[in-house]
Amino acid sequence: MTLPSTLDTVDRVEQEAERFASHAGFSEDDVSNIAMAVREATVNAVIHGNNYSRDKDVTAAFETNDNDLVIRIADQGQGFNEQNIPDPLSPENILRGSGRGVFLMRAFMDEVHFRNLSPGTELTLVKHRIPAQNAA
């Protein structure tokens, strides 16, 4: 999916993630968590990556293999260093009004990877499948 940098894109990618994860056989809770992680990744792409630019797109790719559900969200922004993301659980950050998106992605997915596309950033979100889901 290649989509404009809008809030409608956030909702659309979230809904697609929900549909895809459900079809892959994940539990209701997992589907909800996967959809939220994807929503947060797409919010980052639209806002922090592309800064709502009409000239920059967000791409979303969904796939499953025998072991994993893999979702990739990419923007065309300036890129960022994940090492600079503040810890939202630290006392000095706990009452901040923002900065929890990547934390929630990591909480809900088994793997979260960042890749610098120069320009842009690609987030890869991975959720492991259990054997019963592989047979589904």
Add this chain to the structure above:
Amino acid sequence: MSIKVSTRQVDGVTILDLSGRITLGEGAVTLRDTIRDLVAKGDKNILLNLGDVSYIDSSGIGELVSAYTSVKNAGGELKLLNLTKKVKDLLQITKLYTVFDVRDDETHAVGSFTR
């Protein structure tokens, strides 16, 4: 569906009955504007009833934190009522569950405010 807010007064406490989704965009802005208006007119005891809130994303969590901080800075209290399991889990994961005063009984919640 975005958020819907209805306001009522019970024994000096302003109760906001919220329903829908508190997410980036309209939902979070609606909550922010509502809290800002209440604080501006001097309402300092605010109880957010989240019983019908089906979903909150990180922006929504941020708005809850900002609401808590702005009410506290104005000398008031903001408490949460009737969290769904999903919202409760989110607040626990983000370690905010112990920051907020979370209640599950409206009468007791109203009685717990300092007047």
